[in-house]
Amino acid sequence: MTQLADQTVLVTGANRGIGREFVRQLLDRGVAKVYAAARDPRTIVADDPRLVPLQLDVTDADSVTRAARIAPDVSVVVNNAGIARVGSVLDPDTSNLRHELETNLFGPLAVTSAFTSPLVQHSGIVINVASIVSWIALGGTYGVSKAALWSATDSMRLELGPRGVQVVGVYVAYVDTDMSAGADAAKSNPADVVRQVLDGVEKGEVEILADDVTRAVRANLHQPIETQIAQFLPHRAGQSDPA
Template identity: 65%
Template structure:
């Protein structure tokens, strides 16, 4: 499997220039950092998707605010029927509840699965045909907690995204679609405000994601901790070094 090291130089990079990109969760967190960086790379259009598109305040004419609830399959289908020019889909939206996996009330886990797993799957399904026609890309933002048993219910949802991303790549590769999985530890956004541990700069993570798209990578491992954990997946959990 190909991974993307942000320090590597690619000689055969494609370009995001003139592409049409849809970003979910574009109003906050990492999502809001995609818009200016995509514009800087010369995209033709960005569909900036959020449940409340009024929260998208960028005035560039290439930015099209879009109402989208990723947990609603009808909303995903409606978005695909409107945004027929999309060539790159970035499944960025996510939530964290962090409930115990043994909690008899599975409400929080189901909320995470609806947003973090079934949302990206619904959007990929809705947009796959047109992205395949354009030879485009689908990006799924997962987490280092896909591989560590310390994320409670959130980790369960992200482990599912990891598996779904690999399956999606296998299905779509023959149709010329790049499927990029993004794995990262704590990022300096509202979602990680509960922790005082070091965090990645969201703008830097987004830069790596966009570099990964242009490099044709399968994975972006966005920080040293994530790269270390990824390299130890052949070991039992109890033998992995986390520091």
């Protein structure tokens, strides 16, 4: 069993949505400190002495290196920062896909790499916020980036698990955040998603499926993609991507 109380946590993308909820619930669970990271740390409301706003752009190598130097005591990393452009995978202009890969894949890899030493020292935790579109192709270029994060999370686990680090993948469909504001679909409450994640982490789980749709998709990966879409996500036409 893993205890989050007294841990020192880094949360990327902490200024809104799921990231902000991670900060709130981690403080409620008695962590020693939360480095709330954002590109603009002025967007972080530091209303608790344990909360430390931290400038971090996960796509900037210098920014990541500087953050690791400022926060050498981190024992838990929550890779939450992400973007969604949802472009066509066949668009000859690959800028959307490249931007998503930089943030959604290379960002978590860079942050985890930079904090590997303290994570190993503290037998720490890495939490990667992925998506249901890691498995079901509803998000175009965004889905490609999240599928890559799914694979990277499993690879991180193979490398870091034997060194005592718990690597957790989080998978969820639509969440009621700014990212999915345009989706006319049922959405999970961010507070419920984060509660499931933190409960699962403390139980030692390495994969968190945060809603019924995601659990159904995960259980039926052997089905053709057309069957999955028809059965679980018939509203997909014209929608933006899940979280």
